[in-house]
Each structure stands twice: as structure tokens, then as C-alpha cells.
Amino acid sequence: MIKIAPSILAADFSKLAEEVKEVEAAGAELIHIDVMDGHFVPNITMGPIVVEALRPVTNLPLDVHLMIENPDAYIEQFAKAGADYITVHVEACRHLHRTIQLIRSFGVKPGVVLNPHTPIEHILHILEDVDLVLFMTVNPGFGGQKFIHSVVPKVKQLSDVIKEKGLNIEIEIDGGINEETIIPCAEAGATIFVAGSAIFNTENREEALQRIKAAGESVLK
Numbered sequence: 333m334i335k336i337a338p339s340i341l342a343a344d345f346s347k348l349a350e351e352v353k354e355v356e357a358a359g360a361e362l363i364h365i366d367v368m369d370g371h372f373v374p375n376i377t378m379g380p381i382v383v384e385a386l387r388p389v390t391n392l393p394l395d396v397h398l399m400i401e402n403p404d405a406y407i408e409q410f411a412k413a414g415a416d417y418i419t420v421h422v423e424a425c426r427h428l429h430r431t432i433q434l435i436r437s438f439g440v441k442p443g444v445v446l447n448p449h450t451p452i453e454h455i456l457h458i459l460e461d462v463d464l465v466l467f468m469t470v471n472p473g474f475g476g477q478k479f480i481h482s483v484v485p486k487v488k489q490l491s492d493v494i495k496e497k498g499l500n501i502e503i504e505i506d507g508g509i510n511e512e513t514i515i516p517c518a519e520a521g522a523t524i525f526v527a528g529s530a531i532f533n534t535e536n537r538e539e540a541l542q543r544i545k546a547a548g549e550s551v552l553k
């Protein structure tokens with residue numbers, strides 16, 4: 333099954349609750365929240381108070397993507413604010429196992445994120461401990477960037493490892509996803525797709541979301 337996670341980074345922040353409700357009604361499966369600190373990435377976005385504000389607005393799981401240095405210092409705040417998934421970059425974690433355990437200790441599903449250039453070997457020894465692996469298909473920091481195709485073979489490589497080991501881990505893709513780029517990623521074994529500009533920068537969000545999802549599902553048939 334293909335799940336679409338609209339990224340609110342591309343939403344209209346002056347009416348964020350309505351934007352989230354609109355994509356929920358349109359068939360979204362998760363809400364993706366991009367947290368940037370101006371250090372790990374060259375942009376600043378939102379913190380736990382936005383997660384807390386959105387928690388009563390939607391029944392969908394809140395997928396919190398931390399693009400921050402020292403994530404350990406903020407995990408409790410994001411967990412208490414209502415995150416369902418917290419994903420951390422392997423490139424930002426000095427003690428990845430400790431960070432993943434910390435996320436789980438708050439009853440939140442942990443995931444690990446790889447930048448486009450990071451090899452999957454960096455996360456092979458944490459697979460047993462995570463619920464999700466997120467592949468960046470743009471360099472993190474901004475919405476609306478172009479999809480980096482060279483990430484796709486890594487997705488297939490990891491998907492094969494997950495199958496071989498019989499693990500129950502979902503693969504999520506983030507960056508430049510639209511009805512074309514979703515296809516090779518779904519073929520490679522990914523099941524959760526973040527889409528920001530391809531959904532929020534359109535007139536008809538429902539149509540955009542459903543077209544992207546249908547394109548992803550078409551390869552599963």
C-alpha cells in the first residue's frame with residue numbers, strides 16, 4: 333500500500349489548520365512536519381509548538397522530520413507535543429542507537445534519515461531498532477527542489493536487505509516527489525512518500541494527492 337505524507341512546509345502558514353484538514357480529507361495517510369534549525373540545514377522552520385498546535389486538528393499520524401543538530405535535546409518536547417514518528421538524520425547523531433532508544437522510550441516510533449550521499453551501510457546495524465528509514469531525494473533544507481535520481485538504487489538495496497532479514501520496516505522518500513518521480517521509488521520498494529510542493533502548490537490538492545498515490549499504486553499491480 334502506498335501512503336502519502338503531505339509536507340506542511342509548502343502549506344499556507346496563515347491557515348495551517350485548514351491546510352492540514354484539507355489534505356486529510358483528500359486522502360493523506362500522515363502529516364509530515366519539517367523541523368529545521370539553521371545549523372544542520374541552512375533554513376529555520378518550526379518547533380514543538382507547531383506539533384502541539386496541530387495535534388488536536390487531525391487524526392492522522394504526525395511524522396516529525398528533525399533536521400537539527402543534537403536532536404536528543406528536543407526529542408522529549410516533540411514526543412510530548414504529540415509526534416507519532418520522529419525521524420533523525422544519521423549525519424546528525426553521534427550516538428544513533430541512544431537517540432533511537434530515547435525516541436522509543438516516549439512511545440514514539442523512531443526512524444532514521446539518510447542524506448542523498450550517505451551509504452546504507454551507515455544504518456545497517458540499527459535496522460532492528462527502527463520502524464522507518466527515510467531516504468532524502470533532495471539535499472535537506474528547502475521544499476520545491478529537484479528529485480535526485482541517483483538515490484533510487486540505494487532504496488532498492490535497502491529494500492532487499494529488509495526482505496532478506498524479514499524485518500518490518502517501512503521505507504519513506506522525501507524530496508521532489510510527484511506523479512513521475514514516485515514511480516521508480518515505489519518500484520524500488522518504498523511505501524511512504526512525502527510531497528510538499530506537488531500537493532500544496534496546486535489548485536486542487538485532492539486531485540494532486542490522488543494522482544501521485546495512483547501513480548505509486550500502479551507499479552504494485
Ligand SMILES: O=C(CO)[C@H](O)[C@H](O)COP(=O)(O)O
Nearest residue numbers: 472473475476507508528529
Ligand atoms: O525535508 C524536506 C526538505 O528538507 C521536505 O520534506 C521536502 O523538501 C518536501 O518538499 P517537496 O515535496 O516540495 O520537495
Ligand SMILES: [Co+2]
Nearest residue numbers: 366397506526
Ligand atoms: Co522532510
